[in-house]
Amino acid sequence: MTSTRLDHVVLWVADPVAAAGFYAEAVGLEPLRVAEFAAGKVSFPSVRVNEETILDLAPHDFAGHMRMVPGSADSAGHPVNHVCLALPADAFDALRARLAEHGVPLSDIGHDSFGARGEAVRNFYFRDPDGNVFEARHYDT
Template sequence: MGDTTSLERMTDHTPRLDHVVLWVRDPVAAADFYEKAVGLRPVRLPEFVSGQAPFPSVRVSEETILDLMPLTAAERMTMLPGSADSAGHPVNHVCLSFDGDGFEALRARLEERAVPVSDLSYGSFGARGEARRAFYFRDPDGNIFEARHYE
């Protein structure tokens, strides 16, 4: 795949992952973990701290973020019947892909912070085919992540 321009992205009607909402006990602490351990830049953190935004996020890519939803907001989740019951029930896992250097840097940052990581696995299937290497870790709220790289 070559580079795409903004105009090409606007006319490309392929569905894309916009965001994943993670339930967290402390959004500020979660944003700190994702920034320092995982390397994802916080979004709307000052606005959340000042009460201007209901939750902060962290940026995965130009098009994708992880929302760090406070567990205290569960009772206000009324968009569908039973939505509030999803609090405390994380998805199986979320997978983030990195280039080789980013993959190594992530593992090193997690280990520096004593975050347990799984053994490496090889050849697991994902959105871009078989990954060269992968491993799993948990965030401080118990959400499970897989990190992988393809190249």
Template sequence: MSDHTARIDHVVLWVSDPIGSAEFYERILGTQPVRLAEFAAGQVSFPSVRLNEDTIIDLMPQTMAEHMKMLPGADKSAGHPVNHVCVALPADAFDALLARLVEGEVPISEISHDSFGARGPAKRSFYFRDPDGNVFEARHYD
């Protein structure tokens, strides 16, 4: 079966400690590490975490910035602000994430209602930061 639906394959975040970031995302967001052991062994240049079957978040060490040669100026993207990455979850996973953040004493924004997104107005949403200051929004539609 071929699915030609456009979707986000991955997002690359600059991080200071890829292993620590992977642990944060696994503990807080419930992601699964990808290539973490290989990164720790020096076999690959960055690890990732799997958000779902279709999407991963690459955790690019800031020290790799000088190796970014795919486009002129790409090496200067380390530390370049991305406004935020939004993760849409089912209501129960949203509540579980919120509880883990509160339990882990990770600061969160107020809960918003009916904010617009890819599927229309979200029932609830909020924002939080990862250890490197990257901003995430969590939301649910159902």
């Protein structure tokens, strides 16, 4: 590894099992540790974005364990502004169709939105069932 990478983002969710189901079925991400969470063996499940990045799905009652810096426990229920997923064009189209099939409200398609790799060709936004906002985009044509 020669550069800094994004390892994970922790999202606060009301029901981690339901959230994992949403991300697996509607978004197409691989669920991780869901059975272990349901059995009480781990504190939260996750979903895999790619080989290097996951989203942790933390239940609100996990906030008491967030003591790494003062005030961390107070973050429960405060979603970030949004998380952006960059996809190839075909996966972008497939995600939009899958979300629509699941009845997820979608923003209009935007164009030329700036991001980590410059101007994206297309983008759109959606919310998960807990109100976390996601942007999907692609840079290639």
